[in-house]
Amino acid sequence: MSSPDLTLYTDTAPNGVKITMALEYLGLPYKTVTVSISKLEQKEPWFLEINPNGRIPALVDNTGGKQKKLMESGAILLYLADKYDPEYKLSYPAGSDEYYEVLEWLFWQVGGLGPMQGQTLHFLHYCVSKSPEVRSYGVARYQNETRRLFTVLESRLALQKSTKSSPFLVGDHLSVADLACLGWVLADNFAGIASEDYPLLNEWQDMVSGLEGVKKGLEGYGIKKVGQDPELTKIASEYNSKWIKIQFEEQLKLGQK
Template sequence: MAPELTLYTASAPNGVKITAALEFLGLPYKVVTVSLSALEQKEPWFLEINPNGRIPALVDNTDGKDVRLMESGAILLYLADKYDPEHKLSFEQGSPEYYEVLEWLFWQVGGLGPMQGQCLHFLHYCVTSNPDVRGYGINRYQNETRRLFSVLETRLAKQKETKNSKFLVGDHLSIADLACLGWVLFDTYAGIPSEDYPLLKEWQDYVSAIPEVKKGLDTPSPFMIKEVAKSKDMTKMAAEAGAAWIKIQFEQQLKLGQK
């Protein structure tokens, strides 16, 4: 029976993890693009699928009964466990590499994503008029993102030295690489030159150029953060759009709190 998968997503770091994995595994899937700027992720129909109101979300109706999944890390594990018997993006359960993948997956969802997300918020989208608050936020989260990038740089150096590997775990691409990739590609946009981390730069260039991964990155729309980061005008437009979105979210949350 062919998989019957529907992915609710947008062109964002947590979204492209899943499209890249689906493409690399060669799985057929339907994409429903969620408009974050229109706050579709907060609408009742989406909250039925993902009560947390975030992308991505996956619905699997392969066996005739909906399996609904939120959280990108959980979705990656689900795809690996159910649809990767040849271990194209995973390793045999119980093996040392299997648990290393879990390490780096949990590290990303608990550290790299949240910290770098806050870095981007204060650097580009913060709507406060208090420069001290914004400056503290930028320093705090940019420095933490640098620390996390250094952790990845050290890991890649160890992989290269001990296993002659270009990947975070073992000798081939895994969901650990895909989990981190979308965030690392935001390095320059986060104000952190990729050249400061040469092995990480080599890794992101190599992995993002894999044809299936590239197709996943460009689904549901072209992943253009590198181009945005190089253009002052595009960066300004992205910042203004992001700030407007943050303001709308804040106003909605304020209304909910007053009920």
């Protein structure tokens, strides 16, 4: 097989670090192009040619001279596992029980934990509405749902510990299911979720974050530290609120056309 020729388009966000963790853990060479979401570079024409949805991350694989463009973090994780993980370091053989369990938890994250926690962060820190009722309803709605989803993860880890003596979400080793969830769980305090309320989940995030490869893939992702420091939280909230407001206004303009 040709040496991998991979380019990752990303920024330091929960969905972006999923891919850097996977690439580093698998020991794959790759180039990184920073797409600054605070400057709305993800909406620029050059990036929309790579990912028409205008979101990070995106991956371009030019291995062997044949180009493949991928969007959506879950799809990228599955692609890397299928094509570049023959030793099943982050995956399980197709058709096995563990293979389908990985799919379950990966889809659970991209369809539930990510969107719900993302909305929690929006209403808690970046809401552009001047109505306190809108903000308080949004925070309560999405924060409560995020807590429910954290409880689901806590229960899963308890089951794994009791039945398989495993600290991972699926099977007996790290998988893309763990990596898909980790970036969001690390944002627990930033989302107003007390990590001490979920002891197994707290142990899991510390353990997985410290694994060789995963740790390197998380470099520059300081969401945990930000969430634990009120002053850093305030700074991050104010900074992100500015560009999110600009993006919101741009979306309103598009909707009026």
